[in-house]
Structure formats: structure tokens, C-alpha cells
Amino acid sequence: MMVEKTPALDTFTYGALIFGIALVGFPIFYAIIAATLPIEEVSRVPMPLIPGDQLFHNIREAWSRGDLGTQLFNSFIMASGITFGKIIVSLFGAFSIVYFDYRLRTFVFATVFCTLMLPVEVRILPTYEMAANLFGPLQGVWDALGLNGLVSWFAGHDIQVKLEFSLLDSYAGLILPLTASATCTFLFRQFFLTIPEELCEAAKMDGASPMTFFWRILLPLSKTNIAALVVIEFVYGWNQYLWPLLITTDSKMTTAVIGLKHLLPSPEDPPDWHIAMAGALIVVLPPVLVVLFMQRWFVKGLVEREK
Amino acid sequence: MIKKRSYFKTRTLAYFLILPQILITLTFFYWPAAQGLLSSFQLSDPFGLHTRFVWFDNYISLFKDPLYLKSIVTTLVFSSSVAAVSICCGLFLATMANRALRMTTVTRTLLIWPYAIAPAISGVLWLFLLHPSYGVVAIALENWFGLDWDPLLESSHAMVLIVLASSWKNISYNFVFFLAGLQAVPHSLIEAAAMDGASPFRRFWTITFPLLSPTMFFVTVMTIIFSFFESFGIIHTVTQGGPGGSTNILVYKVYQDGFIGLNLGSSSAQSVVLMSLIILITVLQFKYVERKVQYTG
Numbered sequence: 001m002m003v004e005k006t007p008a009l010d011t012f013t014y015g016a017l018i019f020g021i022a023l024v025g026f027p028i029f030y031a032i033i034a035a036t037l038p039i040e041e042v043s044r045v046p047m048p049l050i051p052g053d054q055l056f057h058n059i060r061e062a063w064s065r066g067d068l069g070t071q072l073f074n075s076f077i078m079a080s081g082i083t084f085g086k087i088i089v090s091l092f093g094a095f096s097i098v099y100f101d102y103r104l105r106t107f108v109f110a111t112v113f114c115t116l117m118l119p120v121e122v123r124i125l126p127t128y129e130m131a132a133n134l135f136g137p138l139q140g141v142w143d144a145l146g147l148n149g150l151v152s153w154f155a156g157h158d159i160q161v162k163l164e165f166s167l168l169d170s171y172a173g174l175i176l177p178l179t180a181s182a183t184c185t186f187l188f189r190q191f192f193l194t195i196p197e198e199l200c201e202a203a204k205m206d207g208a209s210p211m212t213f214f215w216r217i218l219l220p221l222s223k224t225n226i227a228a229l230v231v232i233e234f235v236y237g238w239n240q241y242l243w244p245l246l247i248t249t250d251s252k253m254t255t256a257v258i259g260l261k262h263l264l265p266s267p268e269d270p271p272d273w274h275i276a277m278a279g280a281l282i283v284v285l286p287p288v289l290v291v292l293f294m295q296r297w298f299v300k301g302l303v304e305r306e307k
Numbered sequence: 308m309i310k311k312r313s314y315f316k317t318r319t320l321a322y323f324l325i326l327p328q329i330l331i332t333l334t335f336f337y338w339p340a341a342q343g344l345l346s347s348f349q350l351s352d353p354f355g356l357h358t359r360f361v362w363f364d365n366y367i368s369l370f371k372d373p374l375y376l377k378s379i380v381t382t383l384v385f386s387s388s389v390a391a392v393s394i395c396c397g398l399f400l401a402t403m404a405n406r407a408l409r410m411t412t413v414t415r416t417l418l419i420w421p422y423a424i425a426p427a428i429s430g431v432l433w434l435f436l437l438h439p440s441y442g443v444v445a446i447a448l449e450n451w452f453g454l455d456w457d458p459l460l461e462s463s464h465a466m467v468l469i470v471l472a473s474s475w476k477n478i479s480y481n482f483v484f485f486l487a488g489l490q491a492v493p494h495s496l497i498e499a500a501a502m503d504g505a506s507p508f509r510r511f512w513t514i515t516f517p518l519l520s521p522t523m524f525f526v527t528v529m530t531i532i533f534s535f536f537e538s539f540g541i542i543h544t545v546t547q548g549g550p551g552g553s554t555n556i557l558v559y560k561v562y563q564d565g566f567i568g569l570n571l572g573s574s575s576a577q578s579v580v581l582m583s584l585i586i587l588i589t590v591l592q593f594k595y596v597e598r599k600v601q602y603t604g
Contacts, residue, residue, distance in 0.1 A: 027432040093328040100321035121536040126339035177335040210315040239425035241540035287423035
């Protein structure tokens with residue numbers, strides 16, 4: 001905001017802004033240039049800052065060498081699965097917490113809320129074990145109850161029952177553990193609390209069932225909040241690193257962000273930085289486009305999440 | 308807890324709606340966390356055949372381990388550098404963008420996109436910029452300052468590389484929050500101060516900056532959480548904790564000791580230490596937010 005005329009300071013402001021934008025943009029600018037150059041140019045010291053004409057060639061090379069088609073598909077499934085799952089689960093959860101009254105309500109809310117303090121980074125191994133065998137905890141119950149004996153008696157011969165259901169190397173494994181979200185539930189709860197009481201009263205008077213109220217009134221009202229969360233959660237899902245790294249061993253199930261590591265030239269290889277940069281550009285493109293095109297909702301969503 | 312005056316009476320439906328959330332949190336959050344807590348008190352062989360309850364032995368040997376102590380120092384240096392760089396740049400750019408009235412939206416568009424770039428890829432971009440044989444910055448440093456730049460072999464250079472890659476990604480996030488905070492500062496206060504003859508700099512430091520303190524606190528907490536946990540991708544792609552453990556921050560050490568080294572007890576103890584840390588940060592954050600509410604309301 002400008003209160004008085006300060007020409008010198010204004011010049012400085014615009015100068016600093018342009019400099020700042022250029023500085024922030026430089027890494028990606030440099031990557032774009034590198035992605036358009038042939039190998040002789042990119043390994044020249046210093047690399048020329050004029051774009052070449054090899055962009056499509058490099059992209060094709062990165063695409064086939066890094067198996068980007070498969071990986072981008074996996075990333076897309078994971079990101080959309082997480083986005084959709086988180087929003088649905090949180091919407092239902094917040095609806096239940098705000099519009100119903102039951103004894104465990106506060107307890108349930110606290111349970112969901114405290115997951116804020118348990119990011120995957122602090123429970124790496126046990127979460128992996130859980131995903132490796134979803135029925136692991138049930139096995140303990142099974143053994144403790146001595147059900148093996150019962151089954152053996154029933155079948156007439158010795159049977160050892162092993163309960164096993166693995167999520168490793170599957171889309172369900174990539175998506176499910178990340179669909180619980182304290183922040184989304186909290187955001188929807190805060191929003192539902194601001195909705196006038198009269199709406200629910202009127203709906204009830206008209207004989208609407210809870211689910212009709214949810215689909216016909218609550219959901220349309222939440223549109224902007226949902227749009228904001230779609231942007232944030234899509235970027236979050238696309239950029240996941242640690243969890244996909246743990247849970248996938250099959251190269252057919254890797255995501256693009258992790259797979260990019262294999263395009264990096266090691267000291268023994270020819271310095272194929274132009275291929276690596278072309279690959280990096282493809283992988284960052286989807287989330288960057290989502291953020292730029294949905295900027296308004298994105299900024300609103302980010303700032304609201306603070307409250 | 309706050310509730311609606313008018314609500315639905317069907318209890319079964321309410322439980323049914325909350326069920327997915329509860330199932331996921333119990334299966335993937337609370338059960339693993341409890342398991343982690345339990346195994347931090349146990350000593351087991353790498354194959355998991357024998358386990359023994361050892362009370363606090365894992366924690367005691369952890370805090371006697373010079374490598375762990377070094378990792379703590381590394382993490383502190385790393386996260387405070389990231390916080391300093393990304394908060395200063397974010398605040399500076401937001402202040403400038405808030406002054407340049409006609410350019411605010413354009414500036415936001417041009418500064419917002421690094422948020423969408425995965426930490427791991429930010430690491431790759433900066434590795435290329437700072438690469439000892441091909442990076443333009445490395446060459447400039449060598450030609451102009453005669454500095455033998457090599458982040459792949461030199462500890463302090465590797466630290467600079469990951470600090471830059473993490474800060475760069477974080478600037479846009481901090482920028483968005485500072486800009487929103489600046490736009491919420493009442494215009495009348497600034498005008499009144501200007502009429503009293505306060506210079507733009509004085510107005511910034513005596514009015515705007517104090518009013519920004521809640522935003523500042525929030526952004527600092529988020530940056531610290533980011534550098535503690537989400538920077539994992541940068542470390543894993545760029546340095547793998549090296550050279551010589553100089554970028555082995557706590558979260559990477561948990562992964563290395565537990566998932567690669569299969570040292571269950573020590574890794575769980577490290578996880579529990581990190582867990583206590585994030586609980587402390589979250590509690591502090593909510594305490595502060597509550598106080599903020601009391602001030603304004």
C-alpha cells in the first residue's frame with residue numbers, strides 16, 4: 001500500500017521484486033535450458049544459456065529410459081486416490097461429528113485430531129509392518145484364543161492358520177494409509193459450524209433424511225472448500241516420497257518422483273544431465289499446472305488451514 | 308465440545324459415517340505408534356526371532372552414541388538455516404509485493420509455483436546447479452573466488468546444497484502466508500503513522516512487523532516441521548546423509564538404522580524421540596494460538 005510518494009523506494013521495490021522473481025525462477029530456467037540441449041552442449045563448461053532444439057528428443061529419451069509412462073500413471077492414481085479418499089473420509093467424518101450427538105463424539109474427534117502428531121516419518125517401521133500384513137494384529141488374537149486347536153479339531157487334522165493380507169506394491173497400499181487427515185476433518189468441521197442452524201431445521205421439517213441433507217445441502221455449500229483441498233491434497237499426494245519408497249519394491253509400482261532418481265547420472269556414466277532435467281520437468285509439470293490454474297482456491301485453502 | 312442446536316437423532320448412521328476415519332487412524336497411526344513405543348523398550352536380533360525387554364537401554368545407548376549426537380547437531384544447524392533463509396526471503400518478497408500494488412497478483416503467480424515441486428526434485432535441480440563439474444554456480448565460485456567447490460565430497464558444501472534446495476521450495480509457502488498477513492494489517496494504522504511523519508521503514512518495524520507476529524510464529528513452526536521431516540526426499544536423492552554423515556539428519560537416520568540397518572530397538576527409540584518432539588511443537592503451537600485468541604477477543 002502506498003501512502004505517500006516515495007519514488008526511490010518504489011524503484012527499489014520493483015527492482016527487488018524482479019530480482020527476486022528471477023532468482024527464484026533461475027533453477028527451473030536453467031533446467032529448461034539444459035533439457036533443450038544435446039549432450040556435447042550440456043557438458044560444456046560453462047553450459048550455454050541459449051536454448052537448443054533437442055527438447056523433444058530429450059523428453060522422449062527420458063520417457064523411455066525412466067519408464068515415465070508407468071510411473072506418471074502410478075503417481076496420478078496415487079495423487080487422485082489420496083485426494084478423493086481424504087476429502088470423502090473427512091467430509092463424512094466432519095458431518096458425523098457436527099450434525100449428530102453421540103457419547104463418543106468428543107473422544108472420536110480427539111482421536112482423529114491427535115494424528116497430527118504422528119506423521120509417517122516417526123513410525124516408519126511399524127507402519128511398514130502393518131502394511132506388509134494387515135491382519136498381523138488379528139493373528140495375535142487368533143493365537144491367543146487358541147483357535148488353531150478349534151479349527152484342527154473341526155477339520156480332523158492339524159491346521160496352522162496364517163492370516164495374511166499384504167498391501168505392499170499395490171495402489172491400495174500407496175493410498176489407504178494416507179487418507180486419514182486431521183487437517184481436512186478439522187477444516188470441514190470449522191466450516192460446518194458456520195452454516196446457519198436454520199438450514200438443518202428446515203431440512204428436517206421438510207422430512208429430509210440426514211443423507212439427503214448431506215448430499216443436497218451440505219455438499220453444494222462446501223464446494224469452494226473442496227476445490228481448495230483438491231489442489232493442496234493433489235500436490236501433497238503427487239509429491240509423497242517416504243511412504244511410496246517404503247511400500248514399493250516392484251519397479252512397475254514406483255511413482256515418478258522416486259523414479260526420477262534413476263535418471264541422475266552417476267560419476268561413472270556419461271553426464272546425461274539433459275535427460276535428467278527433461279525428466280524432472282515432466283514430473284513437476286502436473287502439480288505445477290494444478291497450482292497455477294487453481295491459484296485462487298489454493299491460496300484460500302492454504303491460508304484457511306492455518307486457522 | 309461445540310455442537311449444533313439442531314442435529315439428527317440416528318446414532319447408527321453417525322457411527323457408520325465416522326467408521327472409515329477411525330479404522331484408518333487405528334490401523335495406520337495408533338497401532339504402529341504403539342508398536343514403535345513397545346519395541347523401543349526391547350532388544351531384538353535382526354531376524355526378529357528373539358526379543359528381550361530392556362527398559363531404557365536403547366535410549367541410554369542412543370544418547371551415548373556420538374553419531375546420534377552429531378545427527379542432532381546436524382539437524383539443528385540444517386533446520387535453523389532453512390528457517391532463517393526461507394523466512395527472510397519470504398518476508399522480504401511479501402513486503403515488496405504488498406508495496407507494488409499493481410503487481411501483487413502477477414508476483415504471486417510468479418512466486419507460488421515452487422510450492423508444487425517435490426522436495427526430491429528441488430534437490431535434483433539444485434544438485435545440477437551446484438554440481439562440482441557441470442553446475443554453473445560451482446564454476447562461477449571457482450572462477451571468481453578460487454573456491455574448490457564440491458558438495459559431493461566436502462561436508463559444509465553438502466550442507467549448503469541441501470539448505471538451498473529446502474529453502475527454495477519453502478520460500479513460496481512462507482511468501483503466501485506473509486502476504487496474507489500483510490494484507491490483513493489495517494490500512495488506517497499505516498495512514499495514521501504516515502501522517503505523524505513515520506518513514507516507511509519505521510512503519511514496517513513498529514506497526515507491521517509486530518502485527519505479523521502470529522503469522523511469523525506459524526510460519527516458523529511449519530518451516531521447522533518441514534525441515535525436520537519432509538526434507539527426507541532431498542537427503543535421499545541428493546546426499547544420502549553423506550559425505551561422512553554430514554547431512555545425516557534425524558529423520559534420515561531413523562530410516563537408515565531401521566529400514567536399511569534393521570536395528571529395530573535403536574530405530575524405534577529414535578522414532579519415539581522424534582514423536583515427543585513433534586508433540587511438543589504441536590502443543591506449543593496450540594497454546595500460542597489460544598493466547599492470540601484471548602488478545603484479540
